[in-house]
Amino acid sequence: MYSFTEENYLKAIYKLSTELGHGETSTNAIAEELDTRAASVTDMLKKLSEKDLVHYEKYKGVKLSHSGQLIALQVVRKHRLWEVFLHEKLDFGWEEVHEIAEQLEHIQSDLLIDRLDDYLGHPKHDPHGDPIPDRSGKLAENDFIPLNRVEAGTSCILTGVSDHSTSFLKSVEKWGLRIGIRLIPGDKNEFDGSLEIELPEGEKIVIGQKSAAHILVKTT
Amino acid sequence: MYSFTEENYLKAIYKLSTELGHGETSTNAIAEELDTRAASVTDMLKKLSEKDLVHYEKYKGVKLSHSGQLIALQVVRKHRLWEVFLHEKLDFGWEEVHEIAEQLEHIQSDLLIDRLDDYLGHPKHDPHGDPIPDRSGKLAENDFIPLNRVEAGTSCILTGVSDHSTSFLKSVEKWGLRIGIRLIPGDKNEFDGSLEIELPEGEKIVIGQKSAAHILVKTT
DNA sequence: AAATATTTTTAGATTAGTCTAAAAATTATA
């Protein structure tokens, strides 16, 4: 159907367009995301444009077409379902699942994905708290907010993280934070922006500003 | 490590060399197995030979080297473990598992395969009864014999099949034959070689000579 | 608005894997 590489470009464009608002995505940003050169990106954008998977105008950036978006969402669906499988069934930590899912997401079989979804009990979120698109590409809108925007003293529940780097996920583990845990943010340090958090057993920890911005919660 | 394509060539050579005795494998046989042209095979054999994965001499055929055999066995291991997963956990029929496992067998992660093996309870055979190599590539020698070589009246247990074509597997299903079932071969038809078989509930069926040769059993 | 810096695109080359058509080697046949 679509090549491994085409799927990766579509996924990268999807990711960048949702991360950085919904405008056009730049050639350089895609090159960085995929760890390749701008010239290669230009070539591929022409090809994807030929196939009507993206709207592309020279020097003006690129946007996914309707069909391109659909394919991207299917890849995301597969990626996140496999992450759930790896985490829940094979006991991989959330910092380990991403790399393997990058490969598994390209396996071609709709039936396989439907069966996997059944087998996992139709999960709504992956191990990082990101929503899993359904068969038609519909995405549960998530109303999760970054912990650094919650008012001090407001009890909330950890629902996800918005950075998937190994270093960040390892700190999160070390702090004893897991999805579903209850926490209460305290005062922000005026000078450096670091945040004190109260955990369920009354334990208190301090995390940096940047980390607080990548911990997503739901207030209750 | 090794490309998708290289792995497929090694697997094909392994398969052909075990099927057709242990001599050299011919260029044409590989081309047919992989549905490609002899010229392409020659090119790849040179490349694999460069990397010492095969012993190859022009016009003389090819044999896996020690390291080539090891890699082939790892691919076979992955293929068969994924087949067990698809069959046992996701309820795919044995005629459906092969195609998807052809893709899954190329996922690169030793840890993944070890965990999958644990999760499945270290199965010794795939859904077709073929033995699964262990981590080091060791293969349980199977002493399964084709049903048409069993003496009439000898009770035996179905342990596998040696043809994986959809058409054959569908007939096997239709006859009610499954791995583990007990059966007693009756007399062979002198003229056409067809064989009568008694099933557990005393039911009797007749299958052709060719099918009987591809049903593997263990006498008890 | 002109000069400078940045981003993006083009041009041309490279690599892995494949192909066709023709040549060379091997095997089978008469």
Added chain:
DNA sequence: TATAATTTTTAGACTAATCTAAAAATATTT
């Protein structure tokens, strides 16, 4: 053993995806 048939290899071309270096367009600064 010469001839024919088959198998295998070479030669040269093609595609997808990538790269470097240079040119063109756009954005920023003075």
